[in-house]
Amino acid sequence: MKEQIEAIKQKSISEISNAKDLKELNDLRVQYLGKKGELTSVLRGMGALSPEERPVIGSLVNEVKDELESIISQKEESFKAEELNKKLESETIDITLPSKKIKRGSKHPLNRTIEEIEDLFVSMGYDVVEGPELETDEFCFERLNLPQGHPARDMQDSFYITDSYLLRTQTSAVQAREMLRKGGKDPIRMICVGKTYRREDDATHSHQFNQVEGLVIDKKENNVSLADLKGTLEVFMKKMLGENTELRFRPSYFPFTEPSYEVDVSCFNCGGKGCSLCKKTGWIELLGSGIVHPNVLKMNGYDPELYGGFAFGTGIDRLAMFKYGITDMRYLYTNDVRFLGQFDRMD
Amino acid sequence: MKLSTNFLKDYVDIDVDVKTLAEDMTRVGNEYDFAGHLIEATNLVIGEIKECEEHPDSDHLHVCQVDVGKEVLQIVCGAPNARKGIKVIVALPGAQLPGDFTIKRGTIRGVESNGMMCSLAELGIESKFLTQADKEGIHELPDNATIGADPIKFMKMDDGVIDFELTANRGDLLSILGMAYEVGAIYNKPVKTIDLSHSETGYNISHSFKIDIQTDNCSLFLAKKVENVTIKESPTFIKNRLIASGIRPINNVVDISNYVMLEVGQPLHFYDADRLGNKLIVRMAENGEKLTTLDEVERTLDENDIVIATEQSAIGLAGVMGGLTTEVENYTKNIIIESAIFDGVKVRKTSKKIVRSEASNRFEKGLDPNRTYMAVERACHLLEKYADATIISGICVFDRTEKQDKEVFVTVDNINDVLGTNLSEDDVIDVFKRLKFTGYAEDGDIRVLVPRRRLDISIKEDLIEEVGRIYGVDNIKGKLPILPIKAGSYDRTTREIRNKMVSLGLNETLTYVLVGEDEANKYTNETFSNLKLLDPLTEERNTLRYSMIPSMVKTYEYNKSRNIKDVSIFEIGKGFFKKGEEYGENSKLCVLMTGEYYLGFGNRQNVDFYIIKGIAEEILDYLGYANRYSFVHMMNPINEFHPGQSAEISVNNDIVGVVAKLHPSITKDDVYVMEINLDKLLSKRTGKMKFKEISKFPAIKKDLAFVMNKKIESKEIETVIKKAAGSLLTDIEVFDVYTGENVAEDEKSIAYSLTFMDAKKTLTEEEISVVFDKIIEMVESKCEAKLRR
Structure with missing residues (x-):
């Protein structure tokens, strides 16, 4: 009987290894290991054996059974893997074809610059405050020590809509509003960013432009001095224009500050060597301060014997132009979609 | 102010080149526009034309043999006045002339030419300063010019010029003397005294001549008489200094009045005494009063103009321009000198109407009364010396001014606190000494006597500024303020809205708030008064916008004209209004969309009403107004909107904005706009973002569709469905709108997907079918709609 079992084993192994697909394999499994399979039939013939032989043959049959099972399942695994590979291959696509895009919007370069300035000053404990663009003469000029007839008003030709209302010429108008809001007692650390308007329009001046205004007022004992103004503007300009930027303070005149300084930055175009942008001086006039x-x-409720501080202001349009290499100021306001669309990613 | 450095050196001894001086002045606060020389040219010599022949191949060129000392050069010259025997300015080969012009050896129409004979214009002198002869040809030097010598030195035109852009408070620097004090402070040099010497004769003028000051706008008025002047050309140094200062020389008398103004800063006016009578009146003009000024223009005056007058009529506009009838002419013999101070604001207003001049500029910035007297004396000195004048003794005076030094106190601590410095008392007093102020310590303070010339100094802060200037702001080291710690704050909402709109694929614009008047009241059904500019730059931008839509439509038109068809833009900006007597402004969000828009992944679509409505909903949901808003029919139609495709956005039953297609009369394209008044919207409360427990029980989705007349709106059906379903219905969504086959021509089918859920248990089929039947029954009975089977 042993010989018969061995013969089945050899035959089945050879047939299994030659099986071509899963179906053939399943048929072989039934043929040899099924209820009516060849090995099972052998077991049925065991009644004719001696009690001594029975366990020997029985275990032999089981051994062969296990071996066949193992060979079949190995073969089965390899058929499945093959099939999966075929499926994957058939699903392979051209990954270089275009994607299904989501439309990407864009943020205006001026507002990007404004957000950067706001973030910087907020990180230094400043509040970002707002004020009206349609301002009164009182807040735009008078409360800033610029009475009617003051010659410095000439520097800011304005768009009036009545004798007392105008489009603000400077964000400084918000200084007075903030001082009054704080009631002459609370310290102030604020910036105001926004649109300003002057009655001029040429290649380098837009009648509508943007400014940032900064104001720090604190008790005299906290000693907010010119040295602090210098340090603050150094941080501001280095952040916007690069760590190598140098500042030059020039005494100047603004009615709302005393002493007053105009601040030049080393030319961001040529690095101070002299070029057409800085008119060969190496410096670009950028801020007013004092x-x-x-x-x-x-005039706005603070006692100058007890409180003091500094203020500064600058145009943002030129900062934005420098930052993004914009060559003509008019691009900022013509809103060509091909221009706007370029500002569509993280800075 | 154009500064002649030769003129400056009359009063302060300095030995620095003009560029260094300009930079050093900049550092103390006096910016300049130009610093260089009156004549910016090199390699010039004096030559004499020895031979002058016609050019063989030209009808106007000359071939000259010019002796320049070391050699004789052949030079081809086109000037009509080139001729044998005259002395001329020769630019040698290699010479640099103004305008980046280099002289080279060459041939002109076949004839060798080794240099150029120059006109003054070619040396950079503006044509307004040139005589007729100099305008027409090369400059001719007098016979005593030395061949081979430097012509610039010979003409006494070797002068430095700095064109300063002075700040409005430094009127004192509109004079050579003022400049001398400033430069003296920088280099720590004394300022020399001015020569006022002259002799006087005759009866005191105040007996025979009267002045009558009838207005408060004149605080100081002086009149002095000189007689028997000889009118002639000015001496060279006066002419050259005037030219360097940008003033055209006329004759010695007129030039002296300008020279004194430049020197001491006080404008003078000279009247022809014989045409004046014996009295000068200062008064305000009458409304409508006429005056012909010396430029021969008849002016109509008003009560804000200060005039100088005789008993008969006005003869001059104070501080601005003299009158034609009394000006100094070539035959003038006797002169009344006027030196006065008029109100700066009044002069400014008048000069703005008439003409801004060197004189009016000085009156506007303010004057030192001491200089008003000094100017008269200086004019007498010069008139005696250069116009052979006889100075009549005495002077007519009206004077209400203060002339003594101003007393201002400051402490060293004041200075160090503001500047962030550590200066000593000696340091501070030294600065005042340099400025020629009197400063000394007194009871812990420093008492400073500030001369009247420094009109800009009256309080201690002004003195602190002076110390900062002269000590040098570069010497102050920057630091950051040490202040109590606090968190900064900003308006996050605007930024969130901006980011949201960008993430929806829109491009942010920045438009002008000024629009044309005809556009300002379009795109709105609200009533308000237009806000027109009193003095616009252009008619196209003469009014403040109320709605932002006109600005956005302009942007769309601009892009369309550049062949860009897909425009999806937004902006957060201001709209302005006047309602009743109130002026105000609102922050607004405006969107304009046309052409193609991507809907999610790769799905391109032409923009329609529902897309822009979706944008509106997205922003409202994002801001927290979900379930608080609805889109309603326009209460009052807006002409510029498509009547069938426009809606108002209502939040908590208050209109906060619009969504609409533009009317075909505005554009043939399909253009959609949305505008939300953010101030109004954000004033409305939103729910707090708060966690809700997730239901443990499953939701069940069921679809159903109704067929109805096209005119019936979905909202009507939805309202009934919600009412019928009650609290089990958690969501309702339209997923299809169908017209066409199987639906009558005037009908449409709307398919809804309904989500049911019970927070407490799993819903059974039976429970849902009860609700479902109720929905169908109510919709069919309340609306004109039928379930689609």
């Missing part, structure tokens, strides 16, 4: 004039403090 120590808040006692009259301004007084």
Whole structure:
């Protein structure tokens, strides 16, 4: 009987290894291992054996059974893997074809610059405050120590809609509003960013432009001085224009500050060597600043003997142009979609 | 102010080149526009034309043999006045002339030419300063010019010029003397005294001549008489200094009045005494009063103009321009000198109407009364010396001014606190000494006596500024303020809206708030008064916008004209209004969409009403107004909107904005706009973002469709469905709108997907079919709609 079992084993192994697909394999499994399969039939013939032989043959049959099972399942695994591979291959696509895009919007370069400035000052504890663009003469000029007839008003030709209302010429108008809001007692650390308007329009001046205004007022004992103004503007300009930027303070005149300084930055185009942008001077005039004039403090509720501080202001349009290499100011306001669409990613 | 450095050196001894001086002045706050020389040219020599022949191949060129000292050069010259025997300015080969012009050896129409004979214009002198002869040809030097010498030196035109852009508070620097004090402070040099010497004769003028000051707008008025002047050309140094300062020389008398103005800063006016009578009146003009000024223009005056007058009529506009009838002419013999101070604001207003001049500029910035007197004396000195004048003794005076030094106190601590410095008392007093102020310590303070010339100084902060200037702001080291710690804050909402719109694929614009008047009241059904500019730059931008839509439509038109068809843009900006007597402004969000838009992944679609409505809903949901808004029919139609495709956005039953297609009369394209008044919207409360427990029980989705007349709106059906379903219905969504086959021509089918859920248990089929039947029954009975089977 042993010989018979061995013969089945050899035959079945050879047939299994030659099986071509899963179906053939399943048929073989039934043929040899099924209820009516060849090995099972052998077991049925065991009744004719001696009691001594029975267990020997029985275990032999089981051994062969296990072996066949194992060979079949190995073969089965390899058929399945093959089939999966075929499926995957048939699903392979051209990954270089275009994607299904989501439309991407864009943020205006000026507002990007404004957000950067706001973030910087907020990180230094400043509040970002707002004020009206349609301002009164009182807040735009008078409360900033610029009475009617003051020659410095000439520097800011304005769009009036009545004798007393105008489009603000400077964000400084918000200084007075903030001082009054704080009631002459609370310290102030604010910036105001926004649109400003002057009655001029040429290649380098837009009648509508943007400014940022900064104001720090604190008790005299906290000693907010010119040195602090210098340090603050250094941080501001280095952040916007690069760590190598140098600042030059020039004494100047603004009615709302005393002393007053104009601030030049080393030319961001040529690095200070001299070029057409800086008119060969190496410097670009960028900010106005100074120590808040006692009259301004007084007029807006702060006692100049007890409080003091500094203020500064600058145009943002030129900063944005520098930052993004925009060559013509008019691009900022013509809103060509091909221009706008370029500002569509993280900075 | 154009500064002649030769003129400056009359009063302060300095030995620095003009560029260094300009930079050093900049550092103390006096910016300049130009710094260089009156004549910017190199390699010039004096030559004499020895031979002058016609060019063989030209009808106007000359071939000259010019002796320049070391050699004789052949030079071809086109000037009509080139001739044998005259002395001329020769630019040698290699010479640099203004305008980046280099002289080279060459041939002109076949004839060798080794240099150029120059006109003054070619040396950079503006044509307004040239005589007729100099305008027409090369400059001719007098016989005593030395061949081979430097012509610039010979003409006394070797002068430095700095064109300063002075700040409005430094009127004192509109004079050579003022500049001398400033430069003296920088280099720590004394300022020399001015020569006022002259002799006087005759009866005191105040007996025979009267002045009558009838207005408060004149605080100081002086009149002095000189007689028997000889009118002639000015001496060279006066002419050259005037030219360097940008003033055209006329004759010695007129030039002296300008020279004194430049020197001491006080404008003077000279009257022809014989045409004046014996009295000068200062008064305000009458409304409508006429005056012909010396430019021969008849002016109509008003009560804000200060005039100088005789008993008969006005003869001059104070501080601005003299009158034609009394000006100094070539035959003038006797002169009344006027030196006065008029109100700066009044002069400014008048000069803005008439003409801004060197004189009016000085009146506007303010004057030192001491200089008003000094100017008269200086004019007498010069008139005696250069116009052979006889100075009549005495002077007519009206004076309400203060002339003594101003007393201002400051402490060293004041200075160090503001500047962030550590200066000593000696340092500070030294600065005042340099400025020629008197400063000394007194009871812990520093008492400073500030001369009247420094009109800009009156309080201690002004003195602190002076110390900062002269000590040098570069010497102050920057630091950051040490202040109590606090968190900064900003308006996050605007930024969130902006980011949201960008993420929806829209491009952010930045438009002008000024629009044309005809556009300002379009795209709205609200009533308000237009806000027109009093003095617009252009008619196209003469009014403040109320709605932002006109600005956005302009942007769309601009892009369309550049063949860009897909435009999806937004902006957060201001709209302005006047309602009643109130002026105000609102922050607005405006969107314009046309052409193709991507809907999610790769799905391109032409923009339609529902897309822009979706944008509106997205922003409202994002801001927290979900379930608080609805789109309603326009209460009052807006002409510029498509009547069948426009809606108002209502939040908590208040209109906050619009969504609409533009009317075909505005554009043939399909253009959609949305505008939300953010101030109004954001004033409405939103729910707090808060966690809701997730239901443990499954939701069941069921679809159904109704057929109805096209005119019936979905919202009507939805309302009934919600009412019928009650609290088990958690969501309702339209997933299809169908017209066409199997639906009558005037009908449409709307398919809804309904989501049911019970927070407490799993819903059974039976429970849902009860609700479902109720929905169908109510919709069919309340609306004109039928279940689609």
